[in-house]
Amino acid sequence: MADPRVCVLRAPGTNCDLETAHAFELAGGTADRHHINQLLANPHLLEEYQVLCIPGGFSYGDDIGAGVIFSRQLRNQLGDAIHKFLEGDKLVLGICNGFQVLLKSGILPGGSTTWPPAEESEPDATLTWNLNGRYTALWTRLKVASSNNVFLRDIDTIEMPIAHAEGRLVVRDESLLQQWSDQQQIALQYTGEADQPVSHDVLAYPQNPNGSTANIAGLSDPSGRVLGLMPHPERFLFATQHPQWTRLRLEGEGAGMKLFHNAISYFA
Numbered sequence: 001m002a003d004p005r006v007c008v009l010r011a012p013g014t015n016c017d018l019e020t021a022h023a024f025e026l027a028g029g030t031a032d033r034h035h036i037n038q039l040l041a042n043p044h045l046l047e048e049y050q051v052l053c054i055p056g057g058f059s060y061g062d063d064i065g066a067g068v069i070f071s072r073q074l075r076n077q078l079g080d081a082i083h084k085f086l087e088g089d090k091l092v093l094g095i096c097n098g099f100q101v102l103l104k105s106g107i108l109p110g111g112s113t114t115w116p117p118a119e120e121s122e123p124d125a126t127l128t129w130n131l132n133g134r135y136t137a138l139w140t141r142l143k144v145a146s147s148n149n150v151f152l153r154d155i156d157t158i159e160m161p162i163a164h165a166e167g168r169l170v171v172r173d174e175s176l177l178q179q180w181s182d183q184q185q186i187a188l189q190y191t192g193e194a195d196q197p198v199s200h201d202v203l204a205y206p207q208n209p210n211g212s213t214a215n216i217a218g219l220s221d222p223s224g225r226v227l228g229l230m231p232h233p234e235r236f237l238f239a240t241q242h243p244q245w246t247r248l249r250l251e252g253e254g255a256g257m258k259l260f261h262n263a264i265s266y267f268a
């Protein structure tokens with residue numbers, strides 16, 4: 001089979017598209033970066049791709065809330081193209097600002113089961129300001145909590161950096177947590193030390209860097225083919241990007257590459 005094709009979709013203010021496309025290429029995919037206006041002009045463009053990735057950054061300057069404007073473009077102007085994509089055997093990844101876009105558009109948490117969301121529907125969850133009220137950038141330790149998300153296959157714990165101001169996940173109703181848990185949708189949780197069990201009790205800063213409900217750092221759709229996460233796997237492609245790579249004697253690829261390998265090998 002030809003290399004899987006990845007559409008890295010950017011908007012004005014996106015700033016992680018280059019390294020994200022690079023990560024997919026290192027994993028063996030063919031990645032194109034497209035401006036949202038190219039897709040608005042020709043929504044059929046999306047049909048050429050197996051993976052849609054919305055990378056990190058500050059789309060539209062985070063005006064009126066991080067990811068809000070970009071998410072409205074997907075929902076109001078590209079509803080049909082996204083619907084077709086979600087229905088196919090394809091993958092969607094949203095990193096940081098991309099996660100904000102997936103959640104605020106309604107692609108997450110339901111995926112194809114709830115897309116397109118009804119105009120008047122209340123979102124199940126959103127990402128809002130960190131509890132500390134600040135843009136926060138640090139390395140976090142994460143536990144994979146979903147057994148069926150494609151991007152997280154064969155990963156148990158992983159370290160990745162976060163860098164955001166609006167990364168605190170809040171839910172409309174706490175009963176959703178049980179539903180998500182049952183459907184394997186809680187994909188990633190911030191955790192403490194390696195052997196510490198993860199719980200839904202909110203950990204203190206810096207383990208949980210933003211105060212997210214149930215320490216949630218990433219969500220999956222029920223099919224396991226959509227992932228949104230606040231940490232940046234594309235900032236850990238090489239061992240030397242880890243702050244303690246010498247002390248830990250890390251070599252070769254960074255652990256973040258695993259997510260990109262998993263995505264590409266899904267199509268093998």
Ligand SMILES: NC(=O)CC[C@H](N)C(=O)O
Pocket residue numbers: 055056057058059062066067095096097098135163164165166167
């Ligand atoms: N690194 C990013 O994608 C930035 C995320 C986002 N716009 C925030 O600060 O909340």
